[in-house]
Amino acid sequence: MKEKILFIAVLVLGVGLGFFGWKEWKSRSNNEPVFVEEWSKASLRDTKNREILLGSIPGKLKLVYFGFSHCPDMCPRALLDMSAAVNELGEEGKNLTPIFISVDPERDSPELLAKYVKQFSNQSLVALTGDKPTLDALQGAFGAISKKVSNPSVEGGYTVDHTVFLYVLDDQSRILATFPGGMEGKLIAKEVKRFL
Secondary structure (H helix, E strand, O other), X not given: OHHHHHHHHHHHHHHHHHHHHHHHHHHOHHHOOEEXXXXXXXXXXXXXXXXXXXXXXXXXXXXXXXXXXXXXXHHHHHHHHHHHHXXXXXXXXXXXXXXXXXXXXXXXXXXXXXXXXXXXXXXXXXXXXXXXXXXXXXXXXXXXXXXXXXXXXXXXXXXXXXXXXXXXXEXXXXXXXXXOOOOOHHHHHHHHHHHO
């Protein structure tokens, strides 16, 4: 029962963080693009343990989500919705690169992320990890947060609370839009299409 209550609390916190982040974005005047300098300079490791400069990832647009592989619900949902959005766009989906950035570098090695993303159908999905200082700086630049929370009942003895919204970036490292976690792929595709 205690685990169920903790699970519900983490779920509510994650959805709440995503909703308030989305509301903050929506409240900005004119939804002007926001340049993310860290994206243009930072490097992370991909599932083959190669150092990747984020600004060099191909695609006219990127759909970015911060999460972790041990996440029980919101992360798998986000990755499924991201894949669905790419598929919904059809031929135009080639211009949208879905990117999953782990906020749990202790557990999410490149090898583990490689196994994790195989569960999702989209072959263009890019999964990345890195050292904590780089990940923290990158999250800060997006206005995202994550926090390690002790939970002896799960693998590793902890979980990670994190914001659950998705970011649309253009090829100039600018955030064009944010979407709350749980937004269906079809609706994401409809919104993204405005920028393609």
